[in-house]
Amino acid sequence: MQIHSAIPDLRAALKNKGRVVFVPTMGNLHAGHISLMQQARAHGETVVSSIFVNRLQFGPNEDFDKYPRTFEADCAKLTAAGVDVLFAPTEVDLYPEPQQYQVEPPEIQHQLDGEFRPGHFRGVATVVLKLFNIVQPQAAVFGKKDYQQLMVLRNMTRQLALPIEIIGGETVRADDGLALSSRNGYLSPTERTEAPRLYRLLSRIRQEIRDGNRNFSELERQALVELSDHGWRTDYIAVRQQSDLQLPQPGVQALVALAASRLGATRLIDNIEV
Numbered sequence: 001m002q003i004h005s006a007i008p009d010l011r012a013a014l015k016n017k018g019r020v021v022f023v024p025t026m027g028n029l030h031a032g033h034i035s036l037m038q039q040a041r042a043h044g045e046t047v048v049s050s051i052f053v054n055r056l057q058f059g060p061n062e063d064f065d066k067y068p069r070t071f072e073a074d075c076a077k078l079t080a081a082g083v084d085v086l087f088a089p090t091e092v093d094l095y096p097e098p099q100q101y102q103v104e105p106p107e108i109q110h111q112l113d114g115e116f117r118p119g120h121f122r123g124v125a126t127v128v129l130k131l132f133n134i135v136q137p138q139a140a141v142f143g144k145k146d147y148q149q150l151m152v153l154r155n156m157t158r159q160l161a162l163p164i165e166i167i168g169g170e171t172v173r174a175d176d177g178l179a180l181s182s183r184n185g186y187l188s189p190t191e192r193t194e195a196p197r198l199y200r201l202l203s204r205i206r207q208e209i210r211d212g213n214r215n216f217s218e219l220e221r222q223a224l225v226e227l228s229d230h231g232w233r234t235d236y237i238a239v240r241q242q243s244d245l246q247l248p249q250p251g252v253q254a255l256v257a258l259a260a261s262r263l264g265a266t267r268l269i270d271n272i273e274v
């Protein structure tokens with residue numbers, strides 16, 4: 001696997017490379033990321049990944065400094081997964097001057113996760129557009145685990161007419177249902193035992209909806225109470241339309257149940273398509 005940190009070196013390495021499929025990451029890779037690399041391989045000739053912990057998408061009270069940086073182990077995993085090229089810029093490579101031009105996503109950036117992480121989706125959209133301009137891939141893979149991020153990036157790509165196919169990668173789960181996440185490492189052993197409750201509740205909501213229950217606010221309320229009874233502090237639990245994450249309109253069937261909740265100091269997010 002080639003590794004480049006400077007933009008001109010990466011561009012030179014990608015000249016005449018056939019169909020490039022890109023998987024951006026912030027590192028601390030787990031099996032969920034590796035499955036995105038495998039999907040990328042199935043969609044193109046050259047798989048490019050990036051590792052960059054993007055300061056712009058972290059709020060002042062979030063875990064930017066604490067975010068796990070495991071570069072050597074990540075490189076070994078990417079090599080084993082058959083990734084061809086890794087772009088691993090420093091902050092100076094990617095933001096040599098303050099990033100004053102930024103992408104302002106629409107109103108949805110202030111809802112769901114955005115309500116609790118002001119500026120997060122602006123930071124994500126800005127870095128991803130910049131990475132797209134640097135790598136110039138034909139396709140890019142993002143995990144469905146970050147469903148709102150995937151939706152924002154898919155709609156940004158479409159509305160700005162970027163010639164890039166956006167592919168949603170399925171969430172990889174532990175045997176007990178917990179979605180794999182870099183933040184799972186923060187959980188204590190007791191919290192780790194409790195954590196799969198989030199997935200079980202989302203699965204129950206999906207089953208209720210499949211059985212014809214469209215009283216979404218009551219389903220959300222019941223899940224909220226159960227989480228709170230077991231010590232969780234919930235930011236949101238919501239049933240939305242898959243396409244734009246707006247409230248479900250009558251008759252719309254493609255829905256998604258999303259949640260973000262805190263166990264101790266760890267904020268977990270998850271979702272299930274219905």
Ligand code: PAF
Nearest residue numbers: 024025026054124127146
């Ligand atoms: O999902 C992530 O790891 C990040 O939000 C991304 C897409 C790499 C942008 O920094």
